[in-house]
Amino acid sequence: MLDISSRVRVHVETLPATQNDMGVCDAFEQYVPVGKPDAMNAPHPPKVAGIDSTVPAPAHTVASVSTSTSPGAPQNTPHPPGALLQDRLAGWVSDLTTLHELTERLVRTDTLDAALRELLRAGAALVGARRGLVALEPADGLGPDTTVGLGLGRADLGHLETVPRRSLPLGRILDGLPGTDDGVVEADLFAEKGLDPRHRDVAARLGYAASYALPLTAGAATDDARRLGAAVWLYDEPAEPSEHRRHLVGLYTRYAAEHLARLAELERTRASMATIADELLPSRLPRVPGVQLAARHRTSAHGGGDWYDALPLPDAALGLAVGSVTGSGPSAVAAMGRLRASLRAYAVMEGEDPVAVLSDLELLLRLTEPARSATALFGYCEPALRKITLAGAGHSPPLLLGEHRTEFVETSVSAPLGMLACWEAPSVEIHAERGETVLLYTDGLLHRTGDPTDRAFARLHAAAAGVPTALRGDPEAVADHVLRTVLPDAAGPADSTEDVVLLAARFE
Incomplete structure (x- = not known):
């Protein structure tokens, strides 16, 4: 520059x-x-x-060119041929x-x-x-x-x-x-x-x-x-x-x-892609007794297919989901909207069984969009019991943050949706203590660091463990601190094709 x-x-x-x-x-x-020259402060007429x-003055603007160097040469000697050109x-x-x-x-x-x-x-x-x-x-x-x-x-x-x-x-x-x-x-x-x-x-x-x-x-x-x-x-x-x-x-x-x-x-x-993606995501998070929610979404420059959801379910339960559709651009954003809407329907019908929800979602994806795959994580949350039943399809494990522990939740290794003829994986249960926060996130948070996978997980773990005690009672503050620490510019590289999604659920 x-x-x-x-x-x-x-x-x-x-x-x-x-x-x-x-x-x-x-x-x-x-x-x-x-x-700054002193002459600049003195009065003077306008100039170029x-x-x-x-x-x-530069050589090519001189009015005349002498053809002789002798002291007695005439001053008005004509220009050499072609000199002016x-x-x-x-x-x-x-x-x-x-x-x-x-x-x-x-x-x-x-x-x-x-x-x-x-x-x-x-x-x-x-x-x-x-x-x-x-x-x-x-x-x-x-x-x-x-x-x-x-x-x-x-x-x-x-x-x-x-x-x-x-x-x-x-x-x-x-x-x-x-x-x-x-x-x-x-x-x-x-x-x-x-x-x-x-x-x-x-x-x-x-x-x-x-x-x-x-x-x-x-x-x-x-x-x-x-x-x-x-x-x-x-x-x-x-x-x-x-x-x-x-x-x-x-x-x-x-x-x-x-x-x-x-x-x-x-x-x-x-800007249009970011607006469309934001409109396809929840306009606000639900208020459910016993749990506080916070979400952060950073759209990539090309428009990615990462999403999150939180919806009230019968019996004072709560459905929590994060996921990612392969690809980028308008097609990925549209596929993300369709997948999220379908998951909401399955969650209302059989949300207490997260494995059944993801199985139905996998079948729909395989039949309607066979060339596309997706990762997803769905949790059936019971705030009164401080329990989340989880099922994941090729997704990164949640992170549990508390006063006495910061650890990744052990989940079974499974393939993404649409990768196998029939998807199936066992569910796991998370039992949280009062005041603990569960962090759900998409792989974009790890990929934007530019680090190898193991180092990216270590960075995320360190960021969660380093949340100040005074901030741990507010899931909004926890989410902001983790993003600022994992991605110092809160967004990662400007040309990244990865979205970032972070969903925090704190149990009261």
């Missing part, structure tokens, strides 16, 4: 002279002053952004190299937030700015909507939000007002007449005196183009980018907009 320091004064046309010995990004740093008189070609190659390196950095970003930040950094280097922000607000209204700043904190972005929307170039571009398609330049905010007083106050507070804004539009520049948002770069002094700089940043942002459009569409898909 580009490292934009506190003041970037980059001149793109000076890069060819340095690129023979260093990369483009190193050449950027060549012209980044260590401290990023052009510093102390930086020598070669000079221009060198400049074009330099520009292409710059854009290539910047776009290479951009395509390596795989999240929307990372891509927006890279866009700001690269754009700031191209236009010679130090700060900026980008607002993602797709014109179709489907989102995602977000604002990211460069060199601007949350409070700074909040100050900008207090300015009337159409008083800012960013707002005018987002609203699609005429005259904003090619960008908006404000070379000297405090010299402009008719500037909104609130805009003037915020600019003075944040310390910027000029801005350059560009629309982010995916597709060709036609009526069918999709406007994604806008980016604006802020200057600490009156300034504006040269025509050459505008051309370069325009090429870059057009490419960046296409990349952002793809990431935004992926973000929409992920």
